[in-house]
Amino acid sequence: MTDTTAGLLQLGVLLLALAVAYKPLGDHMARVFTSDRHLRVERGVYAAARVDPDSEQNWGTYARGVLGFSFVSILFLYLLQRIQPWLPMDFGRGAVEPSMAFNTAVSFVTNTNWQSYVPETVLGHSVQLVGLTVQNFVSAAVGLAVAIALIRGFTRSRTDRLGNFWVDLVRGVVRILLPLSFVFAIVLVALGVVMSLRSGVDYTTLDGAGHTSALAPAASQEAIKELGTNGGGIFNANSAHPFENPSAWTNLLEIFLLLVIPVSLTRTFGTLVGDRRQGTVLLAVMGTIWAGMLAVLWWAETHPNGPAALVAGASTEGKEVRFGIAGSALFANSTTGTSTGAVNSTHDSLSGLGGGTAMLNMLFGEMTPGGVGTGMYSILVMAIIAVFLAGLMVGRTPEYLGKKLGRREVTAAAIVLLAMPTVLLVGAGIAAVHPGTAAALNNSGAHGLSEILYAYASASNNNGSAFAGITVTSDWFQSSLGLCMLFGRLIPIIAVLCLAGSLAAQRKTPATAGTLPTTGPLFVGLLSGTVVLVAALTFVPALALGPIAEALA
Amino acid sequence: MTSLFRQTTAGLRVLLVLTVLTGVLYPLSVWLVTRLPGLQHHAEGSVVSVDGRAVGSDLIGVDLVPADPAHDPWFHTRPSTITDTTTSGASNKGAGDADLLSAVAERRETVARREGVDPAEVPADAVTASASGLDPHISPAYADLQAPRVARETGVPVETVRGLIREHTTGWFSAVDVLRLNLAVRAAAGGAN
Numbered sequence: 001m002t003d004t005t006a007g008l009l010q011l012g013v014l015l016l017a018l019a020v021a022y023k024p025l026g027d028h029m030a031r032v033f034t035s036d037r038h039l040r041v042e043r044g045v046y047a048a049a050r051v052d053p054d055s056e057q058n059w060g061t062y063a064r065g066v067l068g069f070s071f072v073s074i075l076f077l078y079l080l081q082r083i084q085p086w087l088p089m090d091f092g093r094g095a096v097e098p099s100m101a102f103n104t105a106v107s108f109v110t111n112t113n114w115q116s117y118v119p120e121t122v123l124g125h126s127v128q129l130v131g132l133t134v135q136n137f138v139s140a141a142v143g144l145a146v147a148i149a150l151i152r153g154f155t156r157s158r159t160d161r162l163g164n165f166w167v168d169l170v171r172g173v174v175r176i177l178l179p180l181s182f183v184f185a186i187v188l189v190a191l192g193v194v195m196s197l198r199s200g201v202d203y204t205t206l207d208g209a210g211h212t213s214a215l216a217p218a219a220s221q222e223a224i225k226e227l228g229t230n231g232g233g234i235f236n237a238n239s240a241h242p243f244e245n246p247s248a249w250t251n252l253l254e255i256f257l258l259l260v261i262p263v264s265l266t267r268t269f270g271t272l273v274g275d276r277r278q279g280t281v282l283l284a285v286m287g288t289i290w291a292g293m294l295a296v297l298w299w300a301e302t303h304p305n306g307p308a309a310l311v312a313g314a315s316t317e318g319k320e321v322r323f324g325i326a327g328s329a330l331f332a333n334s335t336t337g338t339s340t341g342a343v344n345s346t347h348d349s350l351s352g353l354g355g356g357t358a359m360l361n362m363l364f365g366e367m368t369p370g371g372v373g374t375g376m377y378s379i380l381v382m383a384i385i386a387v388f389l390a391g392l393m394v395g396r397t398p399e400y401l402g403k404k405l406g407r408r409e410v411t412a413a414a415i416v417l418l419a420m421p422t423v424l425l426v427g428a429g430i431a432a433v434h435p436g437t438a439a440a441l442n443n444s445g446a447h448g449l450s451e452i453l454y455a456y457a458s459a460s461n462n463n464g465s466a467f468a469g470i471t472v473t474s475d476w477f478q479s480s481l482g483l484c485m486l487f488g489r490l491i492p493i494i495a496v497l498c499l500a501g502s503l504a505a506q507r508k509t510p511a512t513a514g515t516l517p518t519t520g521p522l523f524v525g526l527l528s529g530t531v532v533l534v535a536a537l538t539f540v541p542a543l544a545l546g547p548i549a550e551a552l553a
Numbered sequence: 554m555t556s557l558f559r560q561t562t563a564g565l566r567v568l569l570v571l572t573v574l575t576g577v578l579y580p581l582s583v584w585l586v587t588r589l590p591g592l593q594h595h596a597e598g599s600v601v602s603v604d605g606r607a608v609g610s611d612l613i614g615v616d617l618v619p620a621d622p623a624h625d626p627w628f629h630t631r632p633s634t635i636t637d638t639t640t641s642g643a644s645n646k647g648a649g650d651a652d653l654l655s656a657v658a659e660r661r662e663t664v665a666r667r668e669g670v671d672p673a674e675v676p677a678d679a680v681t682a683s684a685s686g687l688d689p690h691i692s693p694a695y696a697d698l699q700a701p702r703v704a705r706e707t708g709v710p711v712e713t714v715r716g717l718i719r720e721h722t723t724g725w726f727s728a729v730d731v732l733r734l735n736l737a738v739r740a741a742a743g744g745a746n
Contacts, residue, residue, distance in 0.1 A: 306648025
């Protein structure tokens with residue numbers, strides 16, 4: 001079987017698996033967030049945490065819940081890393097230094113999972129489990145909750161109530177993420193992934209030399225790392241490490257896991273707004289762009305470019321034999337199209353065009369199909385922008401899903417749209433002229449600029465993958481990237497909840513002959529075009545100096 | 554402001570409860586299930602033992618060093634940029650990087666000299682480092698390239714060695730398991746090398 005055939009087969013199996021999961025998972029998630037029953041374990045959580053699950057919140061209280069929860073999460077995770085020497089299973093790895101602890105805390109709470117540390121030498125199992133695994137769950141559930149709150153903005157009318165943040169959070173964890181993670185963690189172990197509480201295993205190889213391989217409770221974290229579009233590896237090499245991703249089969253499973261919730265959420269959306277075609281349209285936009293980007297990335301990696309790749313004969317630097325180039329391209333495109341950021345190949349060693357494609361996936365604003373929940377609310381905001389643009393062309397107050405898009409709604413959408421490019425370009429701009437930056441780069445010329453741009457794109461979009469050659473342990477990088485992650489996460493969330501609040505307050509406007517239909521191919525084209533154009537207009541100058549220059553060199 | 558404070562303290566309580574659920578109970582239940590026979594071997598790193606002695610992991614590629622470089626009986630793994638197996642990582646070099654270019658050229662010469670072949674015959678995976686630095690596999694082309702030398706140094710007929718290569722080629726993307734292949738060749742040679 002040739003590499004291409006195997007790649008196409010894998011693609012086919014992946015799409016088939018997603019198609020099979022789409023309806024049941026999408027409908028399940030719709031039921032989870034509309035049910036008025038509480039499970040016993042959930043009642044226990046509410047009782048222990050002393051929150052009233054039957055009261056509903058307005059957008060401001062909902063937003064304060066998200067902010068307060070994120071704040072204590074960062075504080076808790078920071079402290080946990082600082083007191084590591086006093087925790088069990090620390091293996092003498094010591095307290096994490098303050099700037100790294102701050103960066104890591106923000107990173108995992110914002111669902112970014114950018115890693116400035118080497119896990120094998122910096123973090124023990126206690127911080128991994130009680131700190132990082134927890135945030136893998138709850139940061140994904142926060143994204144999901146915000147998406148559901150926005151959908152309620154469309155489905156409800158003349159109310160200021162958006163639901164209860166604590167209920168949405170707990171249900172996302174208990175009814176969706178936890179059961180799926182448990183099952184797939186076991187499946188991953190059956191396929192070879194490690195799940196050990198020991199620090200390592202010793203052996204003497206056939207040549208008589210002694211070696212130690214680091215072990216970790218990987219499987220339980222690997223499952224939610226992909227399912228929750230988190231992406232932080234329990235080993236430095238992330239999903240390229242054979243203990244995290246031992247075969248082409250686990251590779252395929254991990255790609256499936258990181259796509260399945262963002263993809264199925266379009267079904268949830270269609271079900272909740274009472275018109276499945278509305279969800280299908282969003283899926284078509286996500287899928288079209290994802291497929292187009294995959295074709296480019298795959299082509300780029302199978303057509304070596306650049307002196308070292310040409311001399312080697314193939315773009316195999318930074319790729320594992322068991323995944324093939326096809327399995328590496330499929331993973332790279334999916335991990336950057338969702339906000340996962342796990343990697344099974346070294347993105348820094350992708351070709352100019354391939355690396356640029358991965359970067360552009362993030363610069364779209366993570367909606368092809370985007371992270372758990374975050375992809376859904378990001379594409380809904382983009383749909384609002386698209387409808388607004390179409391409204392401008394015909395001079396008519398735009399409507400989407402029966403809600404008028406007035407000044408307040410469009411302003412909120414514009415804030416979401418502008419927050420990411422602003423923090424990204426300001427951060428990358430300062431970093432490019434910062435005196436310490438040149439020494440931090442691992443590559444020179446256009447590729448060096450790409451390393452900077454990729455870092456800030458990854459942080460501001462809460463992706464977490466990296467052109468990992470760049471050394472980001474200086475206080476400047478730790479704090480600036482930390483702030484990009486924080487603002488890139490929280491500004492859009494607050495604006496989205498504000499948007500949800502003002503949509504929910506409106507009454508439904510019945511569709512008329514003048515309403516732009518948002519269920520047909522025309523809207524798929526309009527929305528895809530908007531996504532691509534907005535990113536292109538914002539980022540082409542920066543991309544021209546980095547990956548584009550490199551690809552043409 | 555009082556509302557923000559109230560939500561924050563509620564957040565702290567919810568976080569602590571969810572920490573117990575997802576940070577303690579969940580991973581411990583997964584760990585407990587993996588104590589089952591059949592899973593435990595994987596969970597603890599797929600260690601390969603010969604005569605009760607651990608010689609490596611099925612998943613971790615460790616390049617073997619020959620006692621006498623002039624008589625090298627081992628199949629070799631891909632180049633790696635990490636210095637020992639306790640960690641993992643890659644070069645993170647782009648294809649335009651001068652250091653990577655010279656490393657690739659140098660590896661091509663070294664491998665060609667070791668195998669006594671024309672440098673043009675050396676496949677890409679033999680001259681490029683993997684993403685983990687621990688890649689347990691090589692391409693069938695790289696294994697075939699090493700077969701004549703391994704056959705010569707171990708005394709195992711070259712057709713037998715090639716047969717063993719095919720036996721240890723697995724997966725969607727034809728990967729040769731280097732540790733298992735070395736063990737098989739050693740067994741075929743009578744265990745002494």
